[in-house]
Amino acid sequence: MYLSLRDVTKRFADVVAVDHVDLDLTEGEFVCFLGPSGCGKTTLLRVIAGLEELDEGRILLEGRDLADLPARKRNFGVVFQSYSLFPNLTVARNVAYGLECRKWDRARIDARVGEMLDIVHLRGDAGKHPHELSGGMQQRVALARALAPEPSVLLLDEPLSALDAKVRESLRGEIRDLQKRLGITTIMVTHDQDEAMEMADRIVVMNSGRIEQVGSAEDLYWEPATRFVGQFIGRLNIIEDPALRDRLGAGGGASVLAIRPEHVSVGPDGMFEGTVRKLAFLGNTMRLDVETSGQNMEIEIHGRREPLTVGDTIRFALPENRVRRLAASPA
């Protein structure tokens, strides 16, 4: 294992921000910490970076314990959410900063800064100050600055969330390409599931300071381990109505029954009946809110079909192989 977290715990006063987290990363892997705000993902990243001291547990890099290494000695590159470029230094001096701290000689620094600015396509802006750049350009400089000292791990703390949707989209690809090209082990924190699914080799879904599930985007989507993961990644109907549960053979058991909206099949021979309460046409998809014996069911229909209006009654089926039985919380 390249980077290992063992039983990592961080508390603020009486709040447990990171709760006994175990995780292993292989070299060159791109991992996303995904979860709602307050789930502890940023705190965990900061603990790894050395910006917060951990209360319990160990962090090992190639088997070496990092506990006594302050942030500046860990050689981890960090990109922050926004506004972290030093406003008093030019782009080139920002990128050179880490190299100067490492006492590289001038010629080597200049060469490395040029190389890094080429990589992020900002060579022409070397002499500018951060405030003269757009948000997207600033984050590319921040990336170049973090990568310049050849860090052993790259840590990205919601690097795209302060940017416009368009810029965000293009930077996603750029960061991913760069990461693959350099083969650098990377952890990115995000609350955006699309971002995580598009970029990460593996996603770590977090909730209330704990890891809910670790897996590839597909694993998480098709095989959610918990109700939380199922609802956080994609949409999910939780079947709560006792009548529905009965007819699916679940009875009064503790397990959570759930089905994704696109897996509900609409058709005249469906076993269940419901009334359309809301509908939204989204082009390739039609999304319906259907009221059925005591609960709401979200249904997605693909392809063209005869028009529906609010108030219509439709029949639908819940295919058995599509209904998932989930744990209420991680094991």
Add this chain to the structure above:
Amino acid sequence: MTSVTTSPVRRRHLDADRVFGAAVVGITGLLLVVFVLVPLWAILKTSFVTPQGIGLGNFVLYFTSARFLGIVGNTFQVGISVTVTTLVLAYGFAYAMQRSCMPGKSVLRLVALLPIFSPSLVQALGLQFLLGRNGLVNRTFGTEIDIYGFWGIFIADVVYAFPHAFLILTTALAVADARIYESAKSLGAGPWRIFRTVTLPGTRYGLASAGFVVFTIVITDFGNPVVIGGNYSVLAVEIYNQVSGQANFSMGAVIGVVLLLPAALAVMGEKWIARRQFASVTSQSVPLVPKPRFGRDMVWLAYSIVIAAAILSLVAIVVYASFVRLWPYNLSLTLRHYGFDVQNGIEPLWTSIEVALVTALLAIVFVIGAAYANHSFPSRAGRFVYFLAILPAAVPGMVLGLGYILAFNTPGQPVYWIYDTILIIAVCNVYHYHAQGFLLATTNLKQISPTFDEASSTLGATKLTTVWRITLPLIWPTILGVGVFFFMRAMVTLSAVIFLITPSTQLAAVSVLYLDDRGALNQAAAFAVCIMATVIGFLLLAQLALRLSGVRGVSLVR
């Protein structure tokens, strides 16, 4: 996966950042202990030490004296009346500045700030020329106004305190949410009702804060009462007479403690109110921009001109008097008073400038150092530094000066060597105004995103490198501001340094006092003009430096 339990207490390694943090906190903390706590302790000790041992003997002795009680009463009479009057006048002036569209705001503002640029006794000096026995009014109209006493102190201190209140109230009135005013108006509220229900409550913190500041500086002001108080004695003058005149240190210390109490209460009151202040302006607020309304603007202009004229007249007459041959008998113009052929000549002015420069430099290093220590190394020691750093706000200058004498004027003391040097005066100035400089620097440090610090450290920089390469370049306008603030205060302060000067370290502000005392009014005026010119000149230089380096929106006058 194996679960590892480690003890929550980690071994602390000797790390460059830890050493740096300990050094910054340690050095600034130690200096605060030596130069704030030790002198205060010396005062307390002296006030409780009697020939019969430790006890309240001194307090009983003085508080049973009718004369002493009279002086305490006088001090409060002046303090309360000046505070109320100054608040009302300055609120109106600040309101006119912020909420009307009257013309000439920048000139009026400059005039209102004039008293800050001169020693506190200059107002009294001007008053002498204007309303004194041989003053302009009595000579012109044949009246016999006697300004010496309560009314003299009252007028002089209102003018002296005016800019301090004005600056605080301007800030308070500067922030307002236009939406609230619009809703009040749309609900049918008239101007008076809006003022009572929106404006006044929105600025009550500023009002309280200004009230406490004014009260504190008035009851501890020494310059104006000593010049124009006549037989009307106040505590600040009494402490000077007892200590300098009769070397009565125990009574001086008792008065010191008595002066410390209301000032400390006022400062605590201010903090108490500050905690109860809710943010009334949020990020969604729409700033209130006054719209021109001729009638209203002209009324405010007239009001402001009257106030400004009153302030200006006291300053202008001092400038005028410095150029006339012999006030009031021979009013022909001359430059002879600028020859400074009496007393120590011009020497004290140079000493003052030297002291002021040393004060500014020490303040930049140690006051900003203390703010940095408190900001960047949060710890129990850091909170102690914070407490000591703002403690001087509650310590009147005279009390601190007396404390320095009691604490450091003893041969064999570790810091005895600084006695009789300009260093002790500069150090006293630094710690006298420590709280203001500290809060100024702290506010600015808080505005710097903590991400810069973190980005810097993840890139491999030590805290020291970060300070040098990032923090200092970002806060240098504030550093300059702190330097200017301390330079100005060091040039004009009288109260703290009056006990610390020696024949070899005479100061300009004290020279004005001595010259006035021996009746050399014209020379006193000339000397006062030189002080004001130096302060304003220095301020303009600093302003120019800011302008040339493209920094805008930084106000150097505080």
